[in-house]
Every structure is written in C-alpha cells, then in structure tokens.
Amino acid sequence: MNDKIKKRIDELIEILNKASKEYYVLDNPTITDQEYDDYYSELLRLEEAYPSLKREDSPTLRVGGEAISKFEKVTHKTPMLSFDDIFNEEEIIAFDERIKKTIKNPTYTVEPKMDGLSGSLIYEKGILVRVATRGDGVVGENITANGKTIKSIPLRLNKDIDIEVRGEIYMSKSSFAKANKERELNKEPLFANPRNAAAGSVRQLDSKITAKRNLDFMAYFIPNPRDYGIKTQEESLKFLKELGFVTNYKLNTVADTAKEIIKDIEKLASIRKELPYEIDGVVLKVNNLDDEEKLGTTARVPRWGIAYKFPAEEVLTTLKEIKFTVGRTGKITPNAIFSPVHVAGSLISKATLHNEDYCLAKDIRVGDTISIRKAGDVIPEVVRVITERRNGTEKKFKMIENCPICNSRIIRKETESDYYCPNNMCPARKIENIIHFASRDAMNIDGMGESVIEDLYNEGFITNITDIYDIDKYQEELINLEGYGKKKIENLKIATEKSKSNSLEKLLFGLGIRNVGAKTAKILAKNYKTLDNLMNATLEELTSINDIGEIIAKSIIDYFKDEENIKIINKLKELGINMNYINNSGYEEKDEFKGKTFVLTGTLINITRDKASEIIENLGGKVSSSVSSKTSVVIVGASPGSKYDKALELGIPIWKEEEFINKIEK
Numbered sequence: 001m002n003d004k005i006k007k008r009i010d011e012l013i014e015i016l017n018k019a020s021k022e023y024y025v026l027d028n029p030t031i032t033d034q035e036y037d038d039y040y041s042e043l044l045r046l047e048e049a050y051p052s053l054k055r056e057d058s059p060t061l062r063v064g065g066e067a068i069s070k071f072e073k074v075t076h077k078t079p080m081l082s083f084d085d086i087f088n089e090e091e092i093i094a095f096d097e098r099i100k101k102t103i104k105n106p107t108y109t110v111e112p113k114m115d116g117l118s119g120s121l122i123y124e125k126g127i128l129v130r131v132a133t134r135g136d137g138v139v140g141e142n143i144t145a146n147g148k149t150i151k152s153i154p155l156r157l158n159k160d161i162d163i164e165v166r167g168e169i170y171m172s173k174s175s176f177a178k179a180n181k182e183r184e185l186n187k188e189p190l191f192a193n194p195r196n197a198a199a200g201s202v203r204q205l206d207s208k209i210t211a212k213r214n215l216d217f218m219a220y221f222i223p224n225p226r227d228y229g230i231k232t233q234e235e236s237l238k239f240l241k242e243l244g245f246v247t248n249y250k251l252n253t254v255a256d257t258a259k260e261i262i263k264d265i266e267k268l269a270s271i272r273k274e275l276p277y278e279i280d281g282v283v284l285k286v287n288n289l290d291d292e293e294k295l296g297t298t299a300r301v302p303r304w305g306i307a308y309k310f311p312a313e314e315v316l317t318t319l320k321e322i323k324f325t326v327g328r329t330g331k332i333t334p335n336a337i338f339s340p341v342h343v344a345g346s347l348i349s350k351a352t353l354h355n356e357d358y359c360l361a362k363d364i365r366v367g368d369t370i371s372i373r374k375a376g377d378v379i380p381e382v383v384r385v386i387t388e389r390r391n392g393t394e395k396k397f398k399m400i401e402n403c404p405i406c407n408s409r410i411i412r413k414e415t416e417s418d419y420y421c422p423n424n425m426c427p428a429r430k431i432e433n434i435i436h437f438a439s440r441d442a443m444n445i446d447g448m449g450e451s452v453i454e455d456l457y458n459e460g461f462i463t464n465i466t467d468i469y470d471i472d473k474y475q476e477e478l479i480n481l482e483g484y485g486k487k488k489i490e491n492l493k494i495a496t497e498k499s500k501s502n503s504l505e506k507l508l509f510g511l512g513i514r515n516v517g518a519k520t521a522k523i524l525a526k527n528y529k530t531l532d533n534l535m536n537a538t539l540e541e542l543t544s545i546n547d548i549g550e551i552i553a554k555s556i557i558d559y560f561k562d563e564e565n566i567k568i569i570n571k572l573k574e575l576g577i578n579m580n581y582i583n584n585s586g587y588e589e590k591d592e593f594k595g596k597t598f599v600l601t602g603t604l605i606n607i608t609r610d611k612a613s614e615i616i617e618n619l620g621g622k623v624s625s626s627v628s629s630k631t632s633v634v635i636v637g638a639s640p641g642s643k644y645d646k647a648l649e650l651g652i653p654i655w656k657e658e659e660f661i662n663k664i665e666k
C-alpha cells in the first residue's frame, strides 16, 4: 500500500515541479491553474495522511511551515564577497585598464545588477537542502524554510549533483505594488522599495508570511565552477539555466572593450524602467576563469569584477531645518533643508514639505534621517522618514503661528490645507513684485528666477526691484551662499546689465501697475514714447487712446501718484535703465495703419498670420478677430470664410494679400 502511495506522491511531485518550472522559469506553462490546483490538493491530502512519506522537495513546502523562534547561523563554505562600486564611465575605463595590466585580452560579462539581497543555495544530489543570507559574508542566516517558498528557486535540480548556487533574492515590481496595496489597506507602514520589501520578507520567522510576499530568485554565480568543467562565467550562467534556474540570459552580454561595456550599460539603462524588477546598476565580471584566478581577491573584494551603479534616485540625508517661506499669494510653505546630496545627477539641499498636514502625516522631525528622491526626476521630494534611525534628540514638527516675514498671525481657512499671511503689505508680496519684474515678458533677466530672487531676498541682499541692479554691492557675500559660484554671479550681472536697454513697454509691464498687462504696456509705450510723458498724462488723455478704458487709466494715474513708486522710478533712472520706447521692429508708423483696426481672414500665402499681425501693430494698427462696424480693413487670403461675407455686407474696405504686402513694404 505504502509503495503505491509513495509512487503516486513521486508522480505528483514530478508533475507539479515540472509545471512550476514551466511557469516560473521557462515562462511557458503547459497545464492550467485548475489542473495544477487539483494535483496540488491531491498531494497535500496524501502528505497529511502519510507524513513519513513527505519529500524534501515537495512543492507543498512553498507555502511555508511552522514559525521558528530565531534564525540559525551558518558559515559559508566560500566567503560571500561583494564587488567594489563604481559610478561613471571614467571608472569603467580605469577598471578595464587595471585588468589589462594582468590579462592580455580580457572579455567581460555584463550583467544587470539585481536590486535585492544575495542568497546562497546548497543542493545535495540535486535537492535543495539549505538557503542562507549573505550576512557579513562569512556567517549568514539559515533561511531555508523561507527560501523554499520562493517559486523560482528549484527544490530539485535537473541534475542530481552537489552544488552551491548564488544569486539575488528579490521582489518584482508587481509583487511590490501588490504588497504595498495590501499594507495600505491594513494601515501598515509601506515598504520603501522592492529591496527593503525583499529583505524584510526573507527574514520572517513565519515562512507563511514570506510565501505570501511572492519573492523571486535570479541565479548568477557558482562559487566552484571548475567542479563542473566550467571555464567561463558565460558558461556558468548557461549551466545555471540548464539546472533549472532563472537567469538573466536575455540581458546578459559579453563585451571585449570598455567602449562596448559602456554601450551595453547604456542599453540596459534605457530599458531599465520597462523591466519587471528593479536593477540598480550593472555587474562586470572577467569572463575567463583562468583570468579570474590570476587576478584573485584583495583582503576585501575580488579584483576580477566590479559593480557599476546607476546614479542614485533615492538617497538618505539629515534634516537640518524646516524653513517656512511665504509665496506670491501669501501662502506659507514649510521646506525641508537638509545636508546636500546627489540625487539623480544633481546636488540638492531643499525640498518642499507642502503644508502642515503633510508634515504631521509624515511625522517629520528636525534631526531625522530622511530619504530624498526626485519626483519625475525633476522636483526633489522627501519620500520617507527613517524612524528606525532616531536617537531621541529629534525635534517634533510644529506649525508656525506668525508670518516669518511680517509677523502677522497666519490664517488657515477650514476648507484649505494651506496657511496664508493675510497682510497685503507683507514684504513677501515684495518678492512677488521682484519676480514679476525680472520675468520673461517683463525685464527678461536671464537666471533671475523665483528661487534666486527668494534667496537674494531671504539673505537680505534685495528688498525691491532696484536692488537687483546692485549685485556689485553684495556679490562678495553672495558667493558664500550655496549654489552661487563665480560664473553664476557673472551671468546674473550680464543679464541685469542687458535688461537696462529694454524698450519702455517691458519696464512698464515690469513695474506691475494694476491692470496694465503686457499688451496695454505696449500700447502705452508706443503712444507716449517716454516714461516721463506717460507720468504726466491726464485721465482724459489716457482714455482717449483706443483700448485704454477708465479703469486702466485710473490705475496708471494712481500708480504715479504714489511717492514710493516715484522713488523707485528715480532710482531706476539713476541706475541707467532705459525709459524710452524703442521701435526695433524696423517699421515706422504709417497713416494707412495708424489707429486702425484690421481683421485677417482666409489663408495667407506669403506671410504667416502672426507675422502679419506683428507688422500691423508696428505700423500703428491693431488686429481684431471679428468683423464689426468698427473694423477699418479686412485683409483677405485664399478661401476666406464668413468674415469676408460680413465685410462685404458692412461695406468695409477689403485688401487682398498682395495689396497688403505692397502696403507694408518699406
């Protein structure tokens, strides 16, 4: 009877292990999930009824077994070393050069660097008998029960041999997403990344938990390859695949030169995002095992290989300060100021913490170790707080009660998550004015963007728009500010100098007169030619200009009545800022256009609509989009639409394209 049962158990294990390999290793299932489940249940029933017949390579072990109280320590037969890390092309070239000093024509395997944790698997007569973590490289932990739950670790090999295999235990991106979704539902802290998730899962005392986490294994190394007649790393990888392991055979390559290595790395970097698992770099190994032996190992690391790491996308740093800033609208924003770190290729030291709720939810404290990432590879953000690194000296977050600029009590409306400074005269508004003054459509001062102006303002170098032009006075102090090198300061000086010769409309718009947008500024500049003329204009004069209504006119008059504004204008004059309209269009106003309203319709052949509109404006005209009794002329291109009909109907003069071109010719 027992023989019969044993035979059936053997049959079932064979079917299930084969199916599992086809599914997980070969990516080519031949039986349905239902069939698998049926065989599995049958095996489970038999094992329960006849426990003495349960085999060590039974797939029922994959679900995990009894929890243990602690992991047993194990000493690795061969130390589990890891490679030195390098970060750029020069170091790759230097590595190749170094190898070439010992080896004549080396070739290298170029393998994706799996981002998980290394594991050692020991098979006896083809049966998995031990799974261990790397530990300190000499002594690791026995995690056999957990390892058996990893479906891509074969419980039995295709050859009945004794062998140690090393590789990476990792969590795929999809399993990671699933695990975190579940944790979110259970209100448990989320895993920061798949590597942490894998490390946490593999060290569970209850292997049933590990089983649920759906880990994977990628084989990449045999410590004693010569025992199997292997002569190269390439052959090792092939042998591992033959034994039934998942290897990265589609992505691993062999390269002869540093140039080829770099090309292979670039290729891997370009497909990195599409891979189903995380890789954090590329591992380079001298291919020939004789060469490997010649190169040997230093006290710490093998000389025959190296790990190239992709630029870090998430790094740890210390939160030095939470600095509150007041934005253009008076909005108060807490900002994390941390020890500068390189993230995805740039050095950063500041990230927004958005608002009070955000800080409280993260429980972020000054002194905390925090991890920083560049969201969408552009804006830096605090991903998480590493609470395990706290030592008790960290300072809890507390929202400020008063505006850090003007000290007014800040307010938060019930429906909003942001606090605001209610003071319209808050100097923070001054920052807003300066930012506007330097912006593209205004004085167009290159490099003088929001953050630079905020820095200059916060450091006390500037308090109003005229201070922008005094860089000479504060440049020596500015150079001590982080992020302000000589070159940057020089460029700022060049840009501010250049802005001094802008035409009047840019200055007018930059002054920030209420209701005077870029278009109105242009009309005013063209009509008054100099700022002095405009300052002397009366309400009547202003409103007599087409497009200048009473509201705009009043704003202009009010603006020039304010003594503070006059002081600023006088200072700008002193600084040598141009106050005149400069017609640099190459066109002079013409009577046929001056003060008239034009409408364009149909397809223009010899000129674009934008260019035609610009020229009309330069000649003193105005362009409108619809035809009315106020329209002076309709310019008609090919296949005109209803505007043409309307012009005919209203008896408005019509110019054909050629006629228009003739008239604009100088």
Ligand code: IVH
Pocket: 080, 081, 082, 083, 084, 111, 112, 113, 114, 115, 116, 117, 118, 168, 220, 221, 283, 302, 307
């Ligand atoms: S070979 C002597 N191959 O990256 C080192 N390691 O330092 C033998 N890793 O700790 C390891 N992918 O955990 C090797 N294809 C790969 C790898 C790889 C990831 C990890 C491994 C090791 C570190 C390299």
